[in-house]
Amino acid sequence: MINRLAVIGVGLIGGSLALSLKSKGAVNEVIGYSRSENARQEALALGVIDKAADSIAEAVAEADVVFVAVPMGAMSAVFADMSQHIRPEAIITDGGSAKAQVIMAAREAFGDNFKQFVPGHPIAGTEKSGPSAAFATLYEDHRVVLTPVSETDPAATAKIKMMWQLTGAEVFEMDVEHHDTVLAATSHLPHVLAFNLVGMLAQRDDCDEVLRYAAGGFRDFSRIASSDAVMWRDICLGNKQAILDLLDEYHQGINKIEQAIKDEDGDYLIEVFARAKKARDTRF
Ligand code: NAD
Incomplete structure (x- = not known):
């Protein structure tokens, strides 16, 4: 059970994780942040998130798990914004479609806390985007790949694995390359x-x-x-x-x-x- 999940980038991928975990009763509260005010308000109105944060700092401050689901080119800036505000015990994961670049950005931004970062990629999606594209069953019977590296804390990987399994996905671990x-x-x-x-x-x-x-x-x-x-x-x-x-x-x-x-x-x-x-x- 996750007490507070922060979703950075509440679109198809981030929003669908939020909706799925909410529908399974696996999360107490979802706080969301997207760069556009419209997306934040839309996600709130659709019930994808319970609370819209005004900043990345506010979104991650009290979170147990942070899921970053922004376009890959925005990941390093988002990681840098998060790094000073996240609790040391919080687990960070992402949904980026290619892993080596994201891992490099996370290693640079999180420093000692990089061990708490579990790189991930849900192999599920549609051609639609934004909060209105999100739906609770997107991950059911789909695969999710985690690509932990040598520094990744196995306990963090286990927690993220369990989170994805709750959505109905089958979880695999794979080498990054x-x-x-x-x-x-x-x-x-x-x-x-x-x-x-x-x-x-x-x-x-x-x-x-x-x-x-x-x-x-x-x-x-x-x-x-x-x-x-x-x-x-x-x-x-x-x-x-x-x-x-x-x-x-x-x-x-x-x-x-x-x-x-x-x-x-x-x-x-x-x-x-x-x-x-x-x-x-x-x-x-
Ligand atoms: P999306 O466009 O539906 O959602 C992205 C969200 O991120 C939007 O709400 C947008 O407002 C927000 N955003 C953009 N730049 C931001 C920034 N700098 N700071 C904060 N928020 C920002 O996209 P999506 O399909 O959900 O994709 C998200 C991630 O998931 C991408 O990294 C993508 O590679 C990966 N992914 C996508 C699919 C797919 O089929 N769509 C499948 C697997 C993984």
């Missing part, structure tokens, strides 16, 4: 591809005409291009090397497909498409 490579492949690269394709079509003069004939496949593939631009800029810059390595591999693959189409090499196309279909049909 492995996490960032895996997520670059399954989440970050697909978002970059979707943004590129939809952005490319949007620039065409005949865009409306083209999109009028978009069918289910295009809708499925393009849904994630509706995700928040700031959040995805921060993820791309925050997991730079892993994404660049995959983009390199992707270019090689797309170049081979392009060449096969030019050469009318149907066998190669069948080989690539059938391998992908088999993987998609059998693995998920």
Whole structure:
């Protein structure tokens, strides 16, 4: 049971944790802070949080657990603002989509208190953002990855693990670098591809005409291009090397497909498409 949970960044990810823990009776009070006054008031009006703080200092001062769920580019400034005001025994965790950069920022900001920081990433989400996008069941039957490092207090990790389990999530521990490579492949690269394709079509003069004939496949593939631009800029810059390595591999693959189409090499196309279909049909 958490007495006071502070959520910094009351949007889809932070708000959904608050709503879930409240619905399970696992928290006495949730105090929230978001940079925009509108978001704070909206979160309060929707019952996502019990109290809106006017500053990060006020939000974290009495908290037992602090969950930071702001865009990754804002994490280091938020950590710096928190560090002087947090109780030494409070546990800090986050929901950032790539971990190495966030861990570096936390190590720098929290000093001796860094052992209380448990890096985390809920593998759940939608393309919507803000407090109104939050819902209590977002994490049910989803995975949450924790990436504790050598300095992390195992008791803090255990508490955060239990917190996520209460939301109905399955919790895994993973090495930081492995996490960032895996997520670059399954989440970050697909978002970059979707943004590129939809952005490319949007620039065409005949865009409306083209999109009028978009069918289910295009809708499925393009849904994630509706995700928040700031959040995805921060993820791309925050997991730079892993994404660049995959983009390199992707270019090689797309170049081979392009060449096969030019050469009318149907066998190669069948080989690539059938391998992908088999993987998609059998693995998920
Ligand atoms: P969101 O836009 O719904 O919510 C972010 C909130 O942070 C907003 O309320 C915004 O007002 C606030 N905020 C922005 N900058 C701030 C600052 N400097 N100080 C204080 N508050 C600030 O975004 P989200 O989808 O909830 O994402 C939050 C974090 O979770 C990101 O780090 C993202 O990488 C990660 N994440 C997102 C998803 C997803 O699918 N959306 C999934 C897993 C992890």
